Amino acid sequence: MQQTSIGRSTRRVDAIAKASGHTQYIADYTFDGMIYAKMVRSTVPRGKILDISIPVLPSGYSFISAKDIPEGGKNQLHMIKTDYTCFADGEVRFIGETIGLVVGPDRGVLQDLVDQVKVTYEEGEYAVTIEDGLACKGGAFVGEDNCFCDFTINKGDVDEIFAGSDRVFEEEINTGWQEHVHLETNGAIAMPEGDKFVIHVSAQCPFYVRKSIASLINRPYEDIIVRQSVTGGAFGGKEHFPDVLAGPLLVAAYVTGKPVQLIFDRHEDSAYSVKRHPSRTRFRTAVDKDGNITAMDVDVVYNAGGYESCSYVVLQRGVFHATGVYNIPNSRVRGRAVATNTFPSDAFRGFGAPQTLFAVETHLAHIATQLGIDPFELKKRHFLKKGDVTVTNGHIYETVVLPEMAQQVLDESGYLEKAKTYAPGSLRGVGISFYNHGGAFTGNGEQMIIKARVRLRKNSDDTVDILIGSTEMGQGFQTALTKIVADELGIGLERVRYPQPDTSVVSDSGPTVASRSTMIVGAIAQRSAARLREQWVEGKELVVEEEYTHPEGFPWDQSTFQGDAYIGYGWGACVIEVEVDPLTTEVNTKGIWSSHDVGLAIDELIVHGQINGGIAQSLGYAAMEKLDFSAKTGFKQTGLSDYIIPTSMDFPSQVCTLVDNPYEFGPHGAKGMGELVFNGASAAYIDAVSRAIGKEIRSIPVPPEILMEMM
Amino acid sequence: MIDEIRFTLNNSEVAITCDPLKRLLDVLREDFGLFGTKEACGEGECGACSVLMNGRLITTCMVPVGAVKGKEIMTIEGLRETERGKTIIEAFADGGAVQCGFCIPGMVVAAESLLSRNAKPTEDEIRLGIAGNLCRCTGYDLIVESIKLASERGEGLW
Amino acid sequence: MVETSYIPQTLEEALRIRKETGAKPLAGGTDLMVMHRRGTGVVPSFPWPVMIISSLEELKYIRREGDDIVIGSGTTCHAIEDDPSVPYAVRTAASLMGAESLRNLATIGGNVCNASPKADLPVPLIMMDAKVTLVSATGSRTLLLDEFITGPKETDLKDDELLLEVRIPLPEKDYSHVWYRKIGTRKANAISKLSLSAAVTLDADGFIKDFRSANGASGPKVARSTEVEKILEGKNVTEIPSVLEQFLDAYDAILSPHAMPTYRRLSTRRMLAHFLTEVASGTQNMIVT
Numbered sequence A: 001m002q003q004t005s006i007g008r009s010t011r012r013v014d015a016i017a018k019a020s021g022h023t024q025y026i027a028d029y030t031f032d033g034m035i036y037a038k039m040v041r042s043t044v045p046r047g048k049i050l051d052i053s054i055p056v057l058p059s060g061y062s063f064i065s066a067k068d069i070p071e072g073g074k075n076q077l078h079m080i081k082t083d084y085t086c087f088a089d090g091e092v093r094f095i096g097e098t099i100g101l102v103v104g105p106d107r108g109v110l111q112d113l114v115d116q117v118k119v120t121y122e123e124g125e126y127a128v129t130i131e132d133g134l135a136c137k138g139g140a141f142v143g144e145d146n147c148f149c150d151f152t153i154n155k156g157d158v159d160e161i162f163a164g165s166d167r168v169f170e171e172e173i174n175t176g177w178q179e180h181v182h183l184e185t186n187g188a189i190a191m192p193e194g195d196k197f198v199i200h201v202s203a204q205c206p207f208y209v210r211k212s213i214a215s216l217i218n219r220p221y222e223d224i225i226v227r228q229s230v231t232g233g234a235f236g237g238k239e240h241f242p243d244v245l246a247g248p249l250l251v252a253a254y255v256t257g258k259p260v261q262l263i264f265d266r267h268e269d270s271a272y273s274v275k276r277h278p279s280r281t282r283f284r285t286a287v288d289k290d291g292n293i294t295a296m297d298v299d300v301v302y303n304a305g306g307y308e309s310c311s312y313v314v315l316q317r318g319v320f321h322a323t324g325v326y327n328i329p330n331s332r333v334r335g336r337a338v339a340t341n342t343f344p345s346d347a348f349r350g351f352g353a354p355q356t357l358f359a360v361e362t363h364l365a366h367i368a369t370q371l372g373i374d375p376f377e378l379k380k381r382h383f384l385k386k387g388d389v390t391v392t393n394g395h396i397y398e399t400v401v402l403p404e405m406a407q408q409v410l411d412e413s414g415y416l417e418k419a420k421t422y423a424p425g426s427l428r429g430v431g432i433s434f435y436n437h438g439g440a441f442t443g444n445g446e447q448m449i450i451k452a453r454v455r456l457r458k459n460s461d462d463t464v465d466i467l468i469g470s471t472e473m474g475q476g477f478q479t480a481l482t483k484i485v486a487d488e489l490g491i492g493l494e495r496v497r498y499p500q501p502d503t504s505v506v507s508d509s510g511p512t513v514a515s516r517s518t519m520i521v522g523a524i525a526q527r528s529a530a531r532l533r534e535q536w537v538e539g540k541e542l543v544v545e546e547e548y549t550h551p552e553g554f555p556w557d558q559s560t561f562q563g564d565a566y567i568g569y570g571w572g573a574c575v576i577e578v579e580v581d582p583l584t585t586e587v588n589t590k591g592i593w594s595s596h597d598v599g600l601a602i603d604e605l606i607v608h609g610q611i612n613g614g615i616a617q618s619l620g621y622a623a624m625e626k627l628d629f630s631a632k633t634g635f636k637q638t639g640l641s642d643y644i645i646p647t648s649m650d651f652p653s654q655v656c657t658l659v660d661n662p663y664e665f666g667p668h669g670a671k672g673m674g675e676l677v678f679n680g681a682s683a684a685y686i687d688a689v690s691r692a693i694g695k696e697i698r699s700i701p702v703p704p705e706i707l708m709e710m711m
Numbered sequence B: 001m002i003d004e005i006r007f008t009l010n011n012s013e014v015a016i017t018c019d020p021l022k023r024l025l026d027v028l029r030e031d032f033g034l035f036g037t038k039e040a041c042g043e044g045e046c047g048a049c050s051v052l053m054n055g056r057l058i059t060t061c062m063v064p065v066g067a068v069k070g071k072e073i074m075t076i077e078g079l080r081e082t083e084r085g086k087t088i089i090e091a092f093a094d095g096g097a098v099q100c101g102f103c104i105p106g107m108v109v110a111a112e113s114l115l116s117r118n119a120k121p122t123e124d125e126i127r128l129g130i131a132g133n134l135c136r137c138t139g140y141d142l143i144v145e146s147i148k149l150a151s152e153r154g155e156g157l158w
Numbered sequence C: 001m002v003e004t005s006y007i008p009q010t011l012e013e014a015l016r017i018r019k020e021t022g023a024k025p026l027a028g029g030t031d032l033m034v035m036h037r038r039g040t041g042v043v044p045s046f047p048w049p050v051m052i053i054s055s056l057e058e059l060k061y062i063r064r065e066g067d068d069i070v071i072g073s074g075t076t077c078h079a080i081e082d083d084p085s086v087p088y089a090v091r092t093a094a095s096l097m098g099a100e101s102l103r104n105l106a107t108i109g110g111n112v113c114n115a116s117p118k119a120d121l122p123v124p125l126i127m128m129d130a131k132v133t134l135v136s137a138t139g140s141r142t143l144l145l146d147e148f149i150t151g152p153k154e155t156d157l158k159d160d161e162l163l164l165e166v167r168i169p170l171p172e173k174d175y176s177h178v179w180y181r182k183i184g185t186r187k188a189n190a191i192s193k194l195s196l197s198a199a200v201t202l203d204a205d206g207f208i209k210d211f212r213s214a215n216g217a218s219g220p221k222v223a224r225s226t227e228v229e230k231i232l233e234g235k236n237v238t239e240i241p242s243v244l245e246q247f248l249d250a251y252d253a254i255l256s257p258h259a260m261p262t263y264r265r266l267s268t269r270r271m272l273a274h275f276l277t278e279v280a281s282g283t284q285n286m287i288v289t
């Protein structure tokens, strides 16, 4: 048996092909007879469609819309709910809603035709902000209160504590929209194949796409074959959103019988795609005379936009992370996802957790400052530890190594010394944050909804194919899983292949979301490989398939949200140091230190890359990624020239450390980490900037012009 | 207007008859099938469409093909055949620079442009050299490290 | 839509085409190709005929003529940034535009003729009283750049003219102190939110012989006022503290930013105050940061 590659850094299986430009992405595909599609979208935030006037179409061109859905088909996309319509029919809820596709052979002609389509609306008053939505501006369009969902969880007795508490701190924290900016824009091709249809798509979840669109043409799932193209970044933006392309394309392929390609340009991808939910989190926090937090009453509202999509689930995660990594003896958290006339909000790395984690970290830092102690002091007093009761009255089963992680970042950054020397308002500051991320689906989702399966096929040449629906989108899963399987089989990496998923060939290992792939799918794959090893006969073809099994002893009640919301957590600690320019209030980040507990890293270099990327995105979220609503274009910033993401010059090299804390149920002790690494840097950054300017910051992002106004 | 435009593409003489205002990016991808040059913004902001023109880094989404008449264009497909290109690509693979990969061919071209001007760049010089190439996955650190690695391994190549 | 384009091989040919067809020049294309793009696989569409002038070697030069530095309109920002004979503020402004790949394409002619209020090069150029020379098939004329740019995205370019060159008069005596700072939307590869260029010449006794400053992204065009500059001229550096507020208030009045007014005004004020305070402190550094 050869030496194990687990833990060590390995050259990624996809690296050379990608770096040398050999890898084909969706925009690089061509098929005989392929035609192109351009979207016709709504141009008003809210209204009734009175008329759609189509120019005279040259031969070979057609306009595809709701009218083309065949008998028995349903004009809907089945995400988690079925409220998202495929083609707007009758009413529009936001700018950029799909009205139809113009399809045909020449993209120039298509662009001209799209420009000539005229839609007339009876425009209605519209809601943009959370406040607008809650006030039902223009009249509620979801239920009676515009809330897609509204629920509360309780731990202990909050009201009793508040009644007798020494000090109460009240605060509201807001976060804005964030655009994914996966460097590859959204794209898909739909085409007939025999009596079925094939969707080639840049997507995270091929099985989601199939489920979402099959009912449009009234076919069983199996008639829709989804083949994932190599995906140039996703971050949640390609979890449900690919359905919005694939649905109309499927109808177009059905009508024309041709391969139809739709690739968004950057402008479309920025203006007309899902975003991270803007949030408003209100805290009432009781502190006793010793400076200990005794109760927290939290009200979380997420701006869900025009359709629910996965907002309910995103909100659940936000609510379950609302008291951070702290054991707060009494807590009440209410969560609402409110409908507004903005582009639907959806999954984005962290899936609802980053908003509330940012809020609670920022709130605690402010409380500490008002109590006259260092934020770190206050935070560490309340660190969750093994056996503690969570906000959902479940338990922490794992050893929490936050104290060790804190020590690491403190030592490396010189935090304590700096926190003392840099006076508030001195234009220099350090900030600190702690965070976690519940691994895999919330509650019993893995067991009740997903039921992941992994199939391995041993070929007669003694190579092995991993046949699953989990996808590579840049995060390194293809390599990590290949390593797990090869290691278990005791064969070289080159003998294990992990082809791009094709839903007609692979088993459904669940969506590639929720940091679940390594932790959940990896464990099943390891088990499958162990079984394959037992049955291994040289030269013989063999197939093994294993299913998810839920570990014993994690009770959860989905109707009351009580019990163990997660079966394990990743943990993080981050310190950031900044200097604010006295003339221009530009912020110079001087240092970034982080420590993460990901159980065990299957590949250190991959984990390192995830940490760097997640932290950079998180810093962009706090510092520069401003996205405003516009009644003309949906969003004011519609491209990379005005939606500003970090360049190589914006932040210095990071110092990252990992702690070993093997996780019982993960492969080799690994647990999820792809989202964790996003969850904390924004709060540490804002803490540092707040201290540097000597003012409390309660809303992100904060470009220099906002800082200047605050000072 | 339709015009015949001749230029050197990856060391071969080529000619194309088309509207001179067609973007070089589209010509490379659609007329020459060179898909390694990517489009991620179409407005000069991201560097995914980077190639070398007469040895200098340019973004092809902003260049009309008429402007490359008589010029030498080197794309990732040409670069990967050279010792320097191979060195950079291998260093990117070993250094963990590659995640989703969409920005990477452009980064490799930018690295070549940088190293050809400055064979031993400092970290700051590397960061400046790739400042026009956006990457959303890596946070840049491992790309910077990988370029350093290429510069060390490729001693004498540049 | 007119789909005509030309690729002239000489300046003479370019001027003839310009006169006969009114074709608009496309130099680096970094403004034009972006403004008129129509997506992947679609040829950008221009409402007028275009001539690609990027290969006209006749327009690419940087040379000294008497007391002027003369830069051909086809010179790229990269060439400007690399040439030590170009005055500091102009060179620095060029070096901070976009990124490497942009600077290899973008020309000074395009930057000036595009006349964006956020353009970087006009700021130090106008501060230095740069002139532009325009040529047509029938003649040429030279005027101040500040007069050539008439408003946001508007110039005095005639239908038959091309910009030949930009002429920067060198100060009689080198500036004692210069300032250039660009505040972008991020640390690199960014359009200016604000830029400020300033320079001062002191005589041996510390009297201000010459003071000048100009702002970008602070109004419809580059903001500069020789009237306001006079407040400082003739004063001794020791008097700076006493006239500073008066000067800053007067300077503030020439700014008319259409967005983020507080930020743009306050940053300008702080930067000018900083620059002048450094000058007053007797710093020996010519380049103030």
Ligand SMILES: Cc1cc2nc3c(=O)[nH]c(=O)nc-3n(C[C@H](O)[C@H](O)[C@H](O)COP(=O)(O)OP(=O)(O)OC[C@H]3O[C@@H](n4cnc5c(N)ncnc54)[C@H](O)[C@@H]3O)c2cc1C
Residues within 6 Å of the ligand: B043, B044, B045, C024, C025, C026, C027, C028, C029, C030, C031, C032, C033, C034, C073, C074, C096, C097, C098, C099, C102, C105, C106, C107, C108, C109, C110, C111, C112, C113, C114, C118, C119, C120, C121, C157, C161, C162, C163, C164, C189, C190, C191, C192
């Ligand atoms: C990603 C990106 C980043 C950018 N960053 C910056 C920045 O940091 N700072 C900044 O100032 N600008 C920036 N720009 C804008 C642009 O690059 C500059 O304005 C550039 O200098 C334009 O030069 P060009 O040669 O590309 O112009 P072109 O696009 O070729 O032309 C621009 C205009 O000038 C006219 N023109 C060009 N040459 C002549 C001539 N000889 N005679 C008469 N008219 C002429 C054209 O007809 C056109 O109207 C950026 C643009 C992009 C796409």
Ligand code: FES
Residues within 6 Å of the ligand: B038, B039, B040, B041, B042, B043, B044, B045, B046, B047, B048, B049, B050, B059, B060, B061, B062
């Ligand atoms: S596609 Fe050309 S720079 Fe982004």
Ligand code: FES
Residues within 6 Å of the ligand: A183, A232, A233, A474, B097, B098, B099, B100, B101, B102, B103, B104, B134, B135, B136, B137, B138
């Ligand atoms: S590796 Fe994905 S954008 Fe750079």
